[in-house]
Amino acid sequence: MAGDERAYQAIYEANVDRIYRLAYRMAGDDDLAKDFTQEAFLRAFSRLDQFRGDAAFSTWLHSIAVSVSLNGLRKVDRHRKRERSLEDAAPVASRNRQLDPGVRDRLNEAVDTLSEIYRTVFLMHDLEGYSHGEIAETLGVAEGTSKARLFRARAKLRDALGEEMQEYVR
Amino acid sequence: MSDDRKFDEALAELRAGYNPPPETPVAEMWTVVRAGLPVGQGTPVRSLDEARSRRSRTPHRSFGWAVAAAAVLMFGVGIGRMTAPVAPDESTVASEPDRSLLMMAAADHLGQSESFLTVVRTEARVGTLDPEMVGWARGLLMQTRLFLDVTDRGAQPAFTELMEDLELILAQVVSVAEGGQADPDRTRTELDLALRGLEDREVMTRIQAASAPTLAGT
Incomplete structure (x- = not known):
């Protein structure tokens, strides 16, 4: 043993x-x-x-x-x-001078509301740096499916940000 | 500023701010996982709830020599086709569960090293090195050195040589990464030098050759 x-x-x-x-x-x-x-x-x-x-x-x-x-x-x-308090968000704000806290919250909410299949690929690829090959093997899907899901996830985030995309960069 | 640029910045913000993981509580979680391990041949792994309930009765061991200990056992049974055939010493021959687990550990290390070097090769072409690669490189370097520390060089010459080459390349990558990346040309040049050694010594090919029989359990 x-x-x-x-x-x-x-x-x-x-x-x-x-x-x-x-x-x-x-x-x-x-x-x-x-x-x-x-x-x-x-x-x-x-x-x-x-x-x-x-x-x-x-x-x-x-x-x-x-x-x-x-x-x-x-x-x-x-x-x-999930609720994110302003206290929790403060250190993030200090790391990036360009994002408005409201936009940051909206961005976080947008990720939260992604459907499971898109959110998982997005988190693995864009936030944790997994390759599409790794994601495909992990999730048991084709690499092209992983890429397509990431594309859709990003598109949904862009949509969710909507007008803020025009506003938040000072 | 273009929408693409803005979106890239938004992604960078998410990377730093969306559920940012704290330092991994390695030891704390191990106490529970360890409590769930089977206590003998043929006994099952416990559920998480059962493991938690046993945790307080299970003393914690330090982690430092985990990989080294695995390596000792692994080399005791002889790993892969790289090792010369030697008569097994009953006192050092591991049980079948040991053998398969240890082979997985070795295969894992080689597989992760291969993945890492593949990414480095890609990044070297553009002269960048993701800061997150440094931690990955350090971890692999530490494990490689642990394997080297416990390897019987006389009995495992090919494996030792592979680990030494791997150690050198990983050390070079860590050095480049720690030196900063203000100058992409310099980064590219230094990575090129490290990767030239990788090519000249056919390290990737040797890793793949070592991994295949290891995973197959031969």
């Missing part, structure tokens, strides 16, 4: 940062992100016999993590009700 544990731990260490970051981006809540991350690892470890080795282990683990996160978010529906 000792050897097993070290091996589990090595796998955990090699992957936990990216999994947690993605879970946090999706959930916007530390407790949920930790839950999703832990659940993903435990599920992966319990299903190791199902890992066929035809994809990278990290990709397989990401698939489980995304599935766990989406299911968890459906249960709590927190991402649609």
Whole structure:
């Protein structure tokens, strides 16, 4: 068991940062992100016999993590009700002089209200830097589908920003 | 200012401000995951709730040598076709679960290194290096060094040589990234030098060759 544990731990260490970051981006809540991350690892470890080795282990683990996160978010529906206080937003404002706080909130809300399939691809690609190849493998879709979803997500954000796109840059 | 430019700025703002992840609570989460691990051969992994309830009874271990320990076991059973055939010593031969898990750990490291170097090659063409790459490079460099620290160089010459080449390239990339990117031409030149070593030493090909049998468990 000792050897097993070290091996589990090595796998955990090699992957936990990216999994947690993605879970946090999706959930916007530390407790949920930790839950999703832990659940993903435990599920992966319990299903190791199902890992066929035809994809990278990290990709397989990401698939489980995304599935766990989406299911968890459906249960709590927190991402649609998330409220961002002005206090929380203040440090962000200080990092970017050009965005009006109202526009920033609107932008965040626009991402929140993206449908699940668009939001997931958008968060993975534009915020966490996953390639379309990685996203496609993780979500079990074609690379072209990932690109199309990102295009649609960006288009919806542009639409949501609407007139502010003309106004917010001082 | 064009709408595209404005939208790019909006994306940059989102990257920094939309659910920005704090530092990953690696150790804290491990205490729960560890509590859910099977206690012996044939026992199941526990659910998250069960793992949480056991957490307080489970002492925490430090992380520093996790990869190294995995590497020791992995090299004990012999990994991939790169290793010379040696008579197994029963005292060091890992169990089957060890073997498959450790092979995954090695495959993971090699796979991530390959992905990283692919991205670096792409970025080198335009003379930029995403700041987020630095953390990735440092992590890979640390793991590579841990593997090197515990490798029996005499018994694993090909693997050692690959890790040494990988270490050198990763160290160069970290050095370039830490040096700032004020001058794209200089960044491109320095990355070119690092990547020339990558090509000359056929590092990518050797990583792919090492990963394939590792993943296949041969």
